[in-house]
Amino acid sequence: MSEKLALFGGPPVRSGQYYPNKLGDEEKQIAVSVLESGILSGFAADANEQFYGGKYVKELESLFCQRFSCKYAVTFNSATSGLHGSMIAAGIGPGDEVIVPPYSMSATATAVLMCHAVPVFVDVEPDMFCINTDLIESFITTRTKAIIPVNLFGLPSDMDPILKIAEKHNLIVVEDNAQTPGAFYKGRLAGTIGCMGVFSLNRHKNIQCGEGGVVLTNDKYFAERLQLTRNHGEVVLFSMGRNDHADVVGYNYRLSELHAAVAIGQLKKLDEFNNVRVSLANHLTERLKEIPFMTSPKVRKDCTHVYYRYPMLYDRNKLGISRDTMVKALQSEGIHVSNYVAPIYMSPIYQKHKYSESDNFKRRFPEYNGTVNYSLGINPVVETLYKEKMIYTNICMPPNSKKEIDELLDALKKIELNLDALINNEKGLE
Numbered sequence: 001m002s003e004k005l006a007l008f009g010g011p012p013v014r015s016g017q018y019y020p021n022k023l024g025d026e027e028k029q030i031a032v033s034v035l036e037s038g039i040l041s042g043f044a045a046d047a048n049e050q051f052y053g054g055k056y057v058k059e060l061e062s063l064f065c066q067r068f069s070c071k072y073a074v075t076f077n078s079a080t081s082g083l084h085g086s087m088i089a090a091g092i093g094p095g096d097e098v099i100v101p102p103y104s105m106s107a108t109a110t111a112v113l114m115c116h117a118v119p120v121f122v123d124v125e126p127d128m129f130c131i132n133t134d135l136i137e138s139f140i141t142t143r144t145k146a147i148i149p150v151n152l153f154g155l156p157s158d159m160d161p162i163l164k165i166a167e168k169h170n171l172i173v174v175e176d177n178a179q180t181p182g183a184f185y186k187g188r189l190a191g192t193i194g195c196m197g198v199f200s201l202n203r204h205k206n207i208q209c210g211e212g213g214v215v216l217t218n219d220k221y222f223a224e225r226l227q228l229t230r231n232h233g234e235v236v237l238f239s240m241g242r243n244d245h246a247d248v249v250g251y252n253y254r255l256s257e258l259h260a261a262v263a264i265g266q267l268k269k270l271d272e273f274n275n276v277r278v279s280l281a282n283h284l285t286e287r288l289k290e291i292p293f294m295t296s297p298k299v300r301k302d303c304t305h306v307y308y309r310y311p312m313l314y315d316r317n318k319l320g321i322s323r324d325t326m327v328k329a330l331q332s333e334g335i336h337v338s339n340y341v342a343p344i345y346m347s348p349i350y351q352k353h354k355y356s357e358s359d360n361f362k363r364r365f366p367e368y369n370g371t372v373n374y375s376l377g378i379n380p381v382v383e384t385l386y387k388e389k390m391i392y393t394n395i396c397m398p399p400n401s402k403k404e405i406d407e408l409l410d411a412l413k414k415i416e417l418n419l420d421a422l423i424n425n426e427k428g429l430e
Contacts, residue, residue, distance in 0.1 A: 005418045006332040007429070013411040014334030014404075020204065021273065021398055027265035030056075034261045043254040045232035047239035052227065056260035061214070063267055064199075068192050070216040072223035075260060076230055079178045079200035079213035081253035083111035083148075086196045086215055088248060089225035090146050090172040092117045094367035097143040101131035102343035102382045104150040108176050109344045112148075118368055120144070121345050123379035127298045129153060129311060132381070133161035140165075143370050146172040149194070151180035153392070154206075154277070154306040155299065156190040163193070174198065178213075179308035181206050182274045186302045196222055201259070204394070206273055206308055207266035209259040230254055273398055274306045280396040280405055281307040287409045293318040294391075294412065311340070311392040313385075321422050323388050325429055326415065329422060330391075333411040337393045343382045350374040 004010030034040065034056060042054015052058060057075050064073035076082040092098060096117040100109050101124050109119040122135050129152050136147065147166060149157035157175070166173045177191030178200035184190065191197030196219075201212030217223050225248055228236065233250030237243065285296040295313040299305045314323045321329075323339070330337045344350070353361040354374035361368075377383065395404045415422065422429075 003414070003417055005329060005414065005421065006334070007329055008418075008421060008425070012332060012334040013414060014407045016334075018336055018395060018404070019399055021208070023262065024265065024269070026268070027262045030261040030265055031258060034258050037257075040258055041254065041256050043231055045235045045250075047236050051231060051236055053231075053254065054257045054260075056257045056264060057255055060255075060260040060264050060267070063264060064214050064216065067267060067270070068189050068216055070192055071218045072216065072220070072226075074215045074217075074223060074226040074230060075255040076213040076215065076253045077255050077259075078211050078253075079176075079198050079202065080107040080111065081230070081251070082198040082213035082215045082226075083107055083174070083176065084114050084251075085226045085229040085253060086174045086198055086222075087111050087115045087117070087146070088229045089196065089215075089217075089222045090174065091247070092145055094365070095143060095369070096145040097141060097370060097372070099131075099136060099139055099144060099147045100344075101148075101150050101152075102345055102379050103129055103152060103340065103385070104176060104344065105178070105341065106344055106347065108148055108150055113349070116365065116367070117145075118143075118365055118370070118372055119344075120372055121343070121374070121379055123381045124152075124385070126381050126385070127313075128155055128300055129297075129385070130155065130157040131162075133158050133165070136162070136165050137169075140169050140171075141370055143368075144169065144171060146174060148174050148176050150176040151183065151190045153297065153311050154180050154183060154308040155297070156180055156183050156185035156193075156303050158300065159185050159188075159193045172196075178202070178205065180306055182270050183306045184304045185300075192216055192218075195219060196226075201263050201266070206277070206306060206397075207263070207270050209262035209266060212255050212259045212263055276398040277307040277396050278305070280400060280402065281305070281310055283402050284310060284396060284405045284408070287405060288312070290409065291412050291416075293416075307396045309340075309392045309394055310396045311390060313389045314391050316388065319416070319419065321419070321426055323391065325422060325426050327391060328429055329415050330408075330411050333414065335393070335408050335411045336395055337391050337408075339386065340390050340392055342386055343379060345374040345378070346376070 006012040044050035061073040173194035
């Protein structure tokens with residue numbers, strides 16, 4: 001192993017590409033059968049069976065119900081659409097508040113904005129990164145209507161306290177389970193514990209069909225509203241001669257037959273893929289014991305982790321260089337690592353409307369009469385994670401092997417050997 005860092009002209013630890021999870025022959029065969037049929041979508045906004053989609057959409061929904069022991073599965077063209085549909089199904093509207101964690105993909109909170117409601121950000125756990133359940137109740141007001149816990153990086157949120165709070169305050173719980181399919185929370189499958197659970201089939205998730213989403217629920221009322229939201233429901237209600245759910249304005253959030261067919265093949269491999277992720281993550285956790293400045297992720301008691309991403313905590317006090325310098329050095333060695341996304345409320349749309357009393361905020365939320373603050377500093381734990389501590393990698397996934405894990409360790413040790421050079425040149429790397 002070269003002692004000269006790639007940052008300063010040395011050869012990198014790794015020079016090859018990382019390859020994403022490959023689609024197999026099963027997915028290719030079923031996709032070809034859809035193409036040969038010529039029916040790329042089975043949906044129509046009519047009061048008949050086509051309202052519920054085509055052959056493969058229905059099969060995918062049935063398989064999700066079987067796999068997750070749920071009564072209803074409603075497919076969408078993305079998890080973002082599914083989150084929006086879930087907010088509509090929950091009856092979220094102008095003037096309402098929805099509690100969300102700030103550490104997630106932006107759509108967790110955007111789904112609330114799309115209903116002209118106000119997301120309220122509650123800080124996360126410092127070691128497991130999901131919403132801190134000890135803080136939730138202090139943010140509940142008479143305007144609070146729902147909670148969206150995010151099962152982050154592959155680990156379920158602490159759902160029992162959340163359900164207890166929701167029952168006490170008559171709140172709807174929608175699990176954002178985009179990153180955690182197949183994980184267990186105290187014997188229950190993540191995404192099936194709340195009133196609704198949203199899954200993602202995006203190209204880089206544990207299973208994927210390019211773009212897609214699924215919402216699971218055991219409640220017929222929510223299932224009907226999800227179906228209406230997905231497929232121009234206002235037209236269908238008229239055709240059906242019904243006026244219940246008349247507050248639902250539908251969208252074209254329909255999943256194509258081609259995407260559904262690929263997702264069928266992927267869903268059948270979920271356990272296989274997750275087993276590889278867990279095995280590689282366990283190997284990385286064991287190897288990280290050799291690295292004093294990196295901490296491996298904690299796993300909640302009586303839960304499983306499916307490692308959509310492998311998050312590590314970096315301690316600069318044990319090494320003397322910043323997290324950002326560490327990330328740059330690892331990336332130069334050919335290792336896939338990154339910081340996770342900024343806390344959602346740092347985005348311009350929230351900073352432009354960060355005070356309830358401002359004219360900007362009142363223009364966006366004219367019906368809102370509460371107080372909310374999106375100023376920097378409102379969630380100190382997540383801001384520290386974002387600015388100083390979090391480093392994550394996606395190498396704990398097929399078709400990677402222990403070789404890729406060991407390369408990460410080689411790179412960390414190489415950086416430790418070259419620490420003086422990094423410290424002396426850190427300002428020039430900023």
